[in-house]
Amino acid sequence: MSQVDGLLIDIDGVLSVSWVATAAHLRRHHPGAKCLLLNSGDLSEDMEGIDLVDHAYNGVVDVVVVGGAGLNFTHVELNRAFGHLLDGATFVAMHRNLCWRTASGMELDTGAYVAALEEASGLTPVVHGKPSEDFFATGVAELGLTANRVAMVGGDIENDVLAAQRCGLRGVLVRTGKFRPQALDRASGRPDHVVDSFAEVPELID
């Protein structure tokens, strides 16, 4: 992997939490919109200037935003989001990662719930994180490089590696984190490189 000058590395989810980009998108494309946010965790710092509706809100929702999956992704909340999508709300998703590894094992991530809402509503969301093309373009631009000089290193064959390769980056799959051999076997393409750990990445570069 000579001629690579930059790396995007995802250690299970760090790069995927693209709330800053999602919030910027909402401010630019949906100013003043009533946003229903489905998320686990505190986002108050990133959400400034965005009109989030709370559980008691009973009016029209303009945008449904699906964020990080967790305990508050309940049947009731998913149905609330689903109802607003059927009523015409715009569908935005923070990313489309399907799962991640936690201390208690593999857990479903945002992408699984996006798939559920997508199939039931027939709507395709605007996705801000991986595997959207914008996401990789932003990462490459942040490095001040062109795509062919950057490698994406991650454990998710589809969202990290193959999506990056489609955007002109080199794709390196790491057999750690949420890596599973079956996922590689049935993937829609082949990584440029497969390594056992992040420690092997530097030697690929020179």
Place this chain on the structure above:
Amino acid sequence: MSQVDGLLIDIDGVLSVSWVATAAHLRRHHPGAKCLLLNSGDLSEDMEGIDLVDHAYNGVVDVVVVGGAGLNFTHVELNRAFGHLLDGATFVAMHRNLCWRTASGMELDTGAYVAALEEASGLTPVVHGKPSEDFFATGVAELGLTANRVAMVGGDIENDVLAAQRCGLRGVLVRTGKFRPQALDRASGRPDHVVDSFAEVPELID
């Protein structure tokens, strides 16, 4: 629609609750198996002879069975099912209906959660209810007819109407229940008939 002698009619979910068939499948193909059942509602009558594991069970699960969606489809329970699928459990689903109309509006049904688990695990479940071919064949056999003499009447364009048409039945879409014009517009095919209510069905037959 002359020459039709039998009708399968689905009034929002009645035909889709194919627990009897699912339980028979488990007894025949997975005798003695440890089954993790994700379901809302009481199934004790249908589940005789099936070894269901409870929340405290910590061993190997042989079959994950996804039943009727409801409040107990929590993130914790979905992750439990997901973990067992990754560990090699067989994936069985009662049906694949994506949504249904309740007193409080449209609600996500089993199919939406099946889509989430399917995409995240990469596994395709054995599906017992609509839109599986077995389901329609059983219905036609119950009527003592052949498929070309039976019409399926329902509000779900994909699971009721088009799936039945692929099995040789006549397909009649009813604009009630969970019918939505958008679903018809983006469907993968066209119904043989579209009617405004079940009341119009008899006049189609003679």
